[in-house]
Amino acid sequence: MSADRAAGRRESHDAVRPVERVGDSPSAPSRATRGANRRGRRIGRRIGRAPVGAYLCVALLMLLFLFPLAYLVNTALKSPAEFISNPVGLVQHPNWENFPEAWKMGNFGRYVVNTALYTLAGAGIGTVIALTMGFPVARGYIRGAKIWNGLFVFVMFLPNALMTQFHLLIKLHMYNTQLGYILMLGVGVGVGPLLFRGFVLSLPRELDEAAAVDGIGYWRYLLTFVLPLSKPALATVFILQAVWIWNEIIMATILLADANLWPIATGLNAFKGLYSNNWALLSAATLIVAAPLMVGYVFIQKYLVNGVVGAVKG
Secondary structure (H helix, E strand, O other): OHHHHHHHHHHHHHHHOOOOOHHHOOOOOOHHHHHHHHHHHHHHHHHHHOHHHHHHHHHHHHHHHHHHHHHHHHHHOOOHHHHHHOOOOOOOOOOOOHHHHHHHHOOHHHHHHHHHHHHHHHHHHHHHHHHHHHHHHHHOOOOOHHHHHHHHHHHHHOOOOHHHHHHHHHHOOOOOOHHHHHHHHHHOOOOHHHHHHHHHOOOOOHHHHHHHHOOOOHHHHHHHHHHHHOHHHHHHHHHHHHHHHHHOOHHHHHHOOOHHHOOHHHHHHHHHHHOOOOHHHHHHHHHHHHHHHHHHHHHHHHHHHHHHHHHHHO
């Protein structure tokens, strides 16, 4: 009896044992695994071939952008006598005194303070305008949203109305004042509203509907919800506006007659007229003007890239 029971248990154990298939064995990888391995090898081969041409293109672009800067630095470190004897050769005896001399003779201290004020105030006003104009146009909350979008593109191709701005500031008694110049800089929004509109399109419309159900007003929703979510795009708008204001020279020449109110680009232009024959000193002054933008770009490039990518996705 005990032998029969043992045999019965073995038969029942064999009956419930799963049937092993050939594909389940560890030594035989599944068809999906083999396909994934083949795709991985093909992708790896494509990636291995791609960087050669890409690196050559990047190296060429770096050479095109860095060579003028390197040449400018090389010239700025030469003395006038060394520049005359060897204009294009490498500097042999660096003359670091060119930078403090250019700073003092060009009165760049005052110009830097003026430009910082114009840049922060003008770019801030332009960013606020882009926020308040781009959001309702992107959502279609105003009539003729498509027409406004077309206007954003159209005004980018129009020339600056300098004479109109000149007469307007005279009528408002703001000619040759910092406030009048800042207002003209602030309203020159350029690509800001169009860029911000593209970013808003990537935000889900369900947020607007949920805010409306909760009874949140338009301005509260714009400032407490849209503004925090749009920081990358707004930072990009601010940066682009700030770069334009920092390099702006034509409007300042027309609207500011007092040299003490000039921005740094206009001051550099006046410096060039006085010391056009001293190329070493002029190169040092040019580096002084360009240095804040080059240093600032190192810290703000992340926000610039994120804002542009978000706008393109929208």
